[in-house]
Amino acid sequence: MKLSDIMGNSGLALYAEIALVLFIVVFVAIVVQIFATRRSDMDRQARLPLDDGERPAKENKPVKENHHD
Amino acid sequence: MDPEHLMNEQLESFRYDDAIVRKFLIATFVWGLVGMLVGLLIALQLADPAFNLGISWLSFGRLRPLHTNAVIFAFAGNAFFCGAYYSTQRLLKARMFSDLLSSFHFWGWQLIIVAAALTLPLGFTQAKEYAELEWPIDIAIAIVWVVFAVNFFGTIARRRERHLYVAVWFYIASIVTVAMLHIFNNLSIPAGPLKSYSIYSGVQDALMQWWYGHNAVAFFLTTPFLGLMYYFMPKAADRPVFSYRLSILHFWTLVFMYIWAGPHHLHYTALPEWASTLGMLFSVMLWMPSWGGMVNGLLTLRGAWHKVVEDPVLKFFVVAVTAYGMSTFEGPMLSVKSVNALAHYTDWIIAHVHTGALGWNGFLTFGMIYWLLPRVFQTKLFSTKLAEAHFWFGTFGMLLYVAAIYSAGLTQGLMWRAFDETGRLQFPDFIETTVKLLPMYWVRVLGGSLYIVGMLLCGYNIFRTWMARPKTYEEPVIQAPALVKRAPAPEHAPAGQPGNLWATFTSVRWHRKWEGLPVTFTVLTVLTVVVASLFEIVPTFLIRSNVPTIAAVKPYTPLELAGRDLYIREGCFNCHSQMVRPLRHETERFGEYSKPGEFVYDHPFLWGSRRIGPDLAREGGKYSDIWHVRHMEEPRSIAARSIMPPYPHLSRQKLDFDGIQSRVDAMSMLGVPYGEAVNHAPAIAREQAGAVAAAIAEQGGPRGLEDKEITALIAYLQRLGTDIKKPTLTLGDAPAEGGR
DSSP states (O other), X not given: OOHHHHHHHSOOHHHHHHHXXXXXXXXXXXXXXXXXXXXXXXHHHHTTTTOXXXXXXXXXXXXXXXXXX | OOHHHXXXXXEEEEOOOOHHHHHHHHHHHHHHHHHHHHHHXXXXXXXXXXXXXXXXXXXXXXXXXXXXXIIIIIIIHHHHHHHHHHHHHHHHTSOOSOHHHHHHHHHHHHHHHHHHHXXXXXXXXXXXXXXXXXXXXXXXXXXXHHHHHHHHHHHHHTOSOSSOOHHHHHHHHHHHHHHHHHHHHTOEEEEETTEEEESSOHHHHHHHHHHHHHHHIIIIIIHHHHHHHHHHHHXXXXXXXXXXXXHHHHHHHHHHHHTTOGGGGGTTSSSOHHXXXXXXXXXXXXXXXXXHHHHHHHHTTTTOHHXXXXXHHHHHHHHHHHHHHHHHHHHHHHHSHHHHHHHTBSHHHHHHHHIIXXXXXXXXXXXXXXXHXXXXXXXXXXXXXXXXXXXXXXXXXXXXXXXXXXHHHHHHHHHHTOBOTTSSBSOXXXXXXXXXXXXXXHHHHHHHHHHHHHHHHHHHHHHHHXXXXXXXXXXXXXXXXXXXXXXXXXXXXXXXXXXXHHHHHHSHHHHHHHHTOHHHHHHHHHHHHHHHHHHXXXXXXXXXXXXXXXXXXXXXXXXXXXXXXXXXXXXXXXXXXXXXXXXXXXXXXXXXXXXXXXXXXXXXXXXXXXXXXXXXXXXTTTSOHHHHHHHHHOGGGTSTTOOOOOOGGGGTSBOOSTTHHHHHHHHHHXXXXXXXXXXXXXXXXXXXXXXXXXXXXXXXXXXXXXXXXXXXXXXXXXXXXXXXXXXXXXXXXXXXXXXX
16 A cells, blocks of 8 residues: 555545635735734835945944834 | 834944945856857757757757756846845845855855756756756755855844845745755756656656746746845835835735646646646736736836936836736736647747746846946946947847747647648648748847847946946945844834734734744745645645556666657757647647656656647657658758757767666666666667667668667657557556566
8 A cells, every 4th residue: 555545545635625724814814914014114114225224434423213204 | 202222222333245246246147148148049049950050069959958047047046146135235234144155155156057057068957947957966056055045044133124124025935935946846866976867757747847847937036036126126216115015915925826826837738637727726816916016116116207218227127027017917828728728838938938037037137237336336337328228229129039939939829729621730740830930030039139239238338337446345334223132112002902802913013023033934934835835736646546547558668768868868858748738639630648647657757848849749659760860860851841950979879778777776766667677777778779770770771770879769759658559458456568
């Protein structure tokens, strides 16, 4: 008896369906979370590439606190 | 707002490593040019076989994988590393974890490319698309990739910005998924220093390969470049991405869906139908996030469209993102079975991937290079005009290429399926459908040349900009506050009642906690792709009924196995499929459709993905041995208009009979029942070779071929697809007589 015989006869199809449901649930949870995040947080995060701290130190100015808009 | 946070803030000083960015930038250009020049050569070879130059290691079958590997892994790969090293440091406000690892990554990757450029023309190949490189190089790739990952995650661990910008997410997903794809698709048993057999066979190998092949496109050519887009597009437009929310949604939907779509490369093949339907459904769903991403990229230019007129960087980006939209619209469309029935094996697919490679990957890379040049070489770009010229040459070259190859694909697809009024194939002679394409192949040569002219302009611009660099590069000191170990207190009071589940779920903390845990994030991403992969792959391995066995199908004889390896060495699978689909015009043209059980001893599978020449699944017995000898010697002596390269060296080079033993041994390790051949493979092979050579001599062909490679190849070709024609005893307990 090969592994494929054992697995083929053990009725695992249900697990595949459970996995699919879990998969979708996790995905929906992520989507909800994305839409629940505050706009101000999102805006700050979106600006990260533009606020990359590339400011020569010789200017000797305090680096802007990026966490607040 | 957060006084505690402000008070604890302590500025740290550091420098970014741009030397590594400069190195990768130059490598991107150099390998890009090499890969595209090889592309031009093989385009010429298809337009006129004289360009095969009669040199075995410059023939189409050997060079086509070199072209695809160079463009994907050398050009796009180096471009990804270049942009990732630049943007990651700045997004995380940290120098790369280790300069030594960065350097190892760079030189290791370049060495791998050189190894590929040497081994592929010499015929060392695993015969799996975009995974052709043999096992020692595969191991080197895995090592260099892990070094890159350590360096990358080390940088994340030392970052000074809590939130991981979405570009970094795309990089993480790319790094972990590519590692997984690469390792599992390349599992093989070595049969020599540069020879191995895939541990999977037939249907399973095909499914693994296209799970890999599709996701290599997804996680090597799409997600890394989306990361680059989400960083460099806002930089070049000087405004944040249109919707950050949409970009995160884009990320998760791609990660969730892409991995399922692989089977759409195998419609109407011997793959079980449920698997290809699943692949189709997920491919069609992918259309939405892809277009969401495209719209997000283009709308980032809101209110900045006037800049596009002046700035070649933005011009390149706009076309790149548009090409992303076009190819991700086309991809789902091609995955629909009825469209696929027409498009598969034709040039339509070639047009599709070139929209992606030339438009999306190429133009995004060029835009990025022009944006980076003045910054990393700390001088002005030598010439904006030249960059503009590059843009127009590239755009017109690409349009010519794609338009010509589209029409070639449609033409050939329609000719294959055309029946005349008497119900017979309208173009029964395959070569008619190929010759028809030659004018379009010449237009492709023209389009590709224009694109390369653009690249040469780019090279000159890079060179002159580099010449104007300062004597020593400035390395400005950057200051940023260290990351506070624990997440700062929430900035907003949680909405709703305390204890309210919804409020907890949607509160900022949840998200913050996540961002503080890039490892968790990575594990989640990995889980997502692993679960999807298992769901797709495991059933064909474990459920017997998915690959019904056929009693008459026997292993290849030692000589046929050696012939099959020659077929692989010469890259025959690049032009000839071995898969007759259950479509009427195919069974009319080629014979009985292919069954899954016919491939159980095929390590690796050789179904192919393009028919430049006819399908060979039922080649056995179609022509005499002498026909094959003459055809290999000079295809045009048999079919005047054939575009197949000549293979005269097969009739001259001696077959390595003694080397066959290790191949048979490797095969039997994989469970192929070789019986007594395990000990006497060379002797058995010599005997069969003698018989084949005698038959050739008898038919009036040249004598003395019994120790030449051609006999092995002919033995293999004559065996192809013949097993199921043999009479079998009753299916079941009594094993059928078979083999030769």
